[in-house]
Amino acid sequence: MRHPLHPALVHFPVACWSLAVAADVASLWLGQAAWQWSAGLLAVGGAMALVAMLAGMAELPRIPEGAPMRDAWVHMSAMLAAFCLFTARLLLRLDQLQPLAPDPLALALDGGGFIALVIGGWFGGRLVYGHGIGQDRRA
Numbered sequence: 001m002r003h004p005l006h007p008a009l010v011h012f013p014v015a016c017w018s019l020a021v022a023a024d025v026a027s028l029w030l031g032q033a034a035w036q037w038s039a040g041l042l043a044v045g046g047a048m049a050l051v052a053m054l055a056g057m058a059e060l061p062r063i064p065e066g067a068p069m070r071d072a073w074v075h076m077s078a079m080l081a082a083f084c085l086f087t088a089r090l091l092l093r094l095d096q097l098q099p100l101a102p103d104p105l106a107l108a109l110d111g112g113g114f115i116a117l118v119i120g121g122w123f124g125g126r127l128v129y130g131h132g133i134g135q136d137r138r139a
Contacts, residue, residue, distance in 0.1 A: 004059050004134040009052035010124065016045030017086050017117055021110045024102040032101065039099035042090040049083050059134070068131040071123050078120030085113035 020041035027035035056076070063072050089109035093100045102110070127133040 004055075004062075006052060006055040006059050007128065007134060009048065009055050013045040013049035013052055013083075014117060014121065016041045016048065017082065017113060020045065020086070020089075021114045024107060024110050027102060035101050036099065038102070039090060039094065042086055046083065046087055046090065049079070053079070053083075063127070063133055064131075068127060068133060071126050071131065072133075075120050075123035075127060078116045078123060082113045082116035082120055085109050085116060089113060 020038045023034045023038040023041065027033075027038075060072065063069050086109070089106055092109070093102060093106050128135065
């Protein structure tokens with residue numbers, strides 16, 4: 001059985017987006033020293049998320065119908081929501097490709113994106129650990 005690529009790729013957007021949220025929240029106390037990292041982390045997270053999404057879509061036909069497929073749809077929906085919220089966060093706080101300090105809208109998008117990321121991650125974990133998707137059951 002070949003190893004699925006999607007689980008190996010998802011760590012990059014999850015880490016980048018989580019660190020971007022942490023940088024924005026830390027900027028409330030640390031100022032520009034913290035938020036200046038956020039835009040780069042959001043951009044790298046978004047780019048890697050596209051690669052992870054493509055890998056996930058390639059694995060989708062291997063998921064059996066029923067509860068595993070329902071969990072896959074919730075996982076994909078939540079991750080797409082996270083992608084859209086973090087992309088909006090990035091684009092709304094750029095001025096001629098220069099990042100701006102987070103405002104209340106940016107922090108709200110960060111919060112919504114992070115919640116969607118947690119929900120999507122939980123359902124992704126449920127696919128692997130609950131339904132055995134991507135595991136070699138011959139062992």
